[in-house]
Amino acid sequence: AFLPxxxxxxxxxxxxEKVQVRQDNILIDINAGIRNKEFIPFYQGVYSIEQNRFVxxxxxxxxxxxxxxxxxxxxxxxxxxxSGQINTVxxxxxxxxxxxxxxxxxxxxxxxxxVNVTVNMLLDDNFVESVIQFLTQNPRLKNRITFELxxxxxxxxxxxxxxxxxxxxxxxxxxxxLDDFGTGYSNFLTMHKLPIDIIKVDRMFIxxxxxxxxxxxxxxxxxxxxxxxxPIIMEGVETEEELNKVKNLSIDLIQGYYFSKPLSVDDFIKxxxx
Ligand code: C2E
Ligand code: CA
Ligand code: CA
Ligand code: CA
Numbered sequence: 001a002f003l004p005x006x007x008x009x010x011x012x013x014x015x016x017e018k019v020q021v022r023q024d025n026i027l028i029d030i031n032a033g034i035r036n037k038e039f040i041p042f043y044q045g046v047y048s049i050e051q052n053r054f055v056x057x058x059x060x061x062x063x064x065x066x067x068x069x070x071x072x073x074x075x076x077x078x079x080x081x082x083s084g085q086i087n088t089v090x091x092x093x094x095x096x097x098x099x100x101x102x103x104x105x106x107x108x109x110x111x112x113x114x115v116n117v118t119v120n121m122l123l124d125d126n127f128v129e130s131v132i133q134f135l136t137q138n139p140r141l142k143n144r145i146t147f148e149l150x151x152x153x154x155x156x157x158x159x160x161x162x163x164x165x166x167x168x169x170x171x172x173x174x175x176x177x178l179d180d181f182g183t184g185y186s187n188f189l190t191m192h193k194l195p196i197d198i199i200k201v202d203r204m205f206i207x208x209x210x211x212x213x214x215x216x217x218x219x220x221x222x223x224x225x226x227x228x229x230x231p232i233i234m235e236g237v238e239t240e241e242e243l244n245k246v247k248n249l250s251i252d253l254i255q256g257y258y259f260s261k262p263l264s265v266d267d268f269i270k271x272x273x274x
Contacts (some may be wrong), residue, residue, distance in 0.1 A: 029065075030076070030085055038064045039089045041096050042262035043104070045272060046114070046233055046255045049247065054272055056112040057104065058148070058255065059093050060262045081118055087127045090115065091134065094145075098138045100265045107272045114146040114177060119155040122165040132172050146175040148200065151184035163194055170195045177233070182221055199225055203236020203256070206245060215245060222249050 033039060042062045045054035063071040080086040097113055104111060121127045135142060147169065155162075166176055175197040183202045205218040225232055234246045237256030246254060263271060 026076070026079060027083065030079065030083070033063060033065070034085065034088055034092070036067070037092065038067065039092055040064055040264075041093045041100070043100075043265060043268045044255060044262040045260040045268065046253055047259040048252055049254065050252050054107055054111065054260075055253070056114060056146070057268070058114040058262075059097060059116075061089065061093060061116075062262075081120065084120075084124075086118065087121055087124060087130075090117065090121065090127075091130055094131070094134050098134075098141060101140060101144075103265055103269050107269065112144055112146050112175070113141070114148055116179070117147045117149060119149065119153045119158065119162055122149075122162050123155075123158055128165050128168060131169060131174070135172050135174075143173045145173070146177050146198065148177040148179040150179040151182075152180055153184075166195050180235075181225075182217075196230065198231045198233060199228075200233045200235050200255075201225075201251075203234075206234055206237060206242050208239060208242055218245075219249065222251065 040062055041059035043057040044060055046056040046058065047053070048055045061073050061077065063076050065071050077086070080089055093115060097115075101113075104113070135145070149166075170176065176195055177198040177200055178194075178196045179200045180202045181199045182205055201218070201221060205214050205221065207214070222232065231253060232251050233253040233255055234251045235255050237243050237246055237254050237258045239258060242256075243254070243258055260268070260271060
């Protein structure tokens with residue numbers, strides 16, 4: 001038994017080294033990517049059944065890796081968040097939005113633009129200041145930006161500071177959406193009276209891949225949300241069958257592949273016009 005154990009012990013440092021090198025490499029790639037503007041927003045429309053048109057878009061980060069292939073957030077967003085580089089990337093997404101706005105406005109000039117942020121970012125005064133500065137420099141985006149905060153964020157224990165940052169940005173016309181509702185700390189909203197303007201219900205409650213129990217839960221969630229009188233967006237509606245369920249619950253706002261996948265600005269414009 002001695003030999004295998006010895007071999008494992010000898011192997012460990014080289015494994016660690018490899019992981020370390022890969023991690024270093026990706027950080028170098030990310031820094032180069034930020035410099036070369038490889039992080040770009042894709043846009044996914046939010047559709048209103050009542051208005052029969054897109055009333056908003058969510059910016060979803062894509063990495064146009066070495067301008068050769070488009071990577072999805074699953075492969076890099078955690079690294080950006082852990083290293084704090086997400087702050088820079090998010091500001092870059094906002095700058096890109098300021099450029100794309102004119103085109104997006106041709107779809108609906110009242111459309112709102114939704115951006116994902118994390119609790120960590122709100123705890124960083126520099127980030128909050130930069131956003132305020134951005135809004136001052138881009139008055140055309142006043143009242144048009146929504147920030148999405150995910151319920152899954154484990155750092156909601158810093159709730160007083162988070163609330164302070166949310167109120168400050170609120171006073172600068174940023175609206176707040178609570179993302180992935182139903183997946184995490186659902187009762188903090190009522191407990192802490194956060195300035196939430198809109199709720200995004202997580203797609204696991206509508207997915208046909210889940211069983212009927214989820215729909216039952218969804219009905220109860222919608223009842224609960226009705227008492228708060230906040231607009232609701234149903235996330236991840238993919239099929240006609242799922243759409244009908246949502247219509248039965250009189251939910252008006254829908255985001256999902258059924259209406260549109262996340263697309264580059266040009267593809268989204270083409271798609272929304274057709
Ligand atoms: P999220 O904020 O919940 O965004 C919705 C995700 O669901 C997106 O995945 C979107 O493409 C996907 N989705 C939309 N409709 C459907 C549908 O009908 N079916 C299915 N199966 N999926 C659908 P994506 O773009 O891969 O982003 C994943 C997550 O990465 C986001 O989840 C968000 O948490 C994070 N993320 C994306 N962009 C950013 C960003 O700029 N900053 C931060 N901090 N996080 C981001
Ligand atoms: Ca989101
Ligand atoms: Ca503070
Ligand atoms: Ca979500």
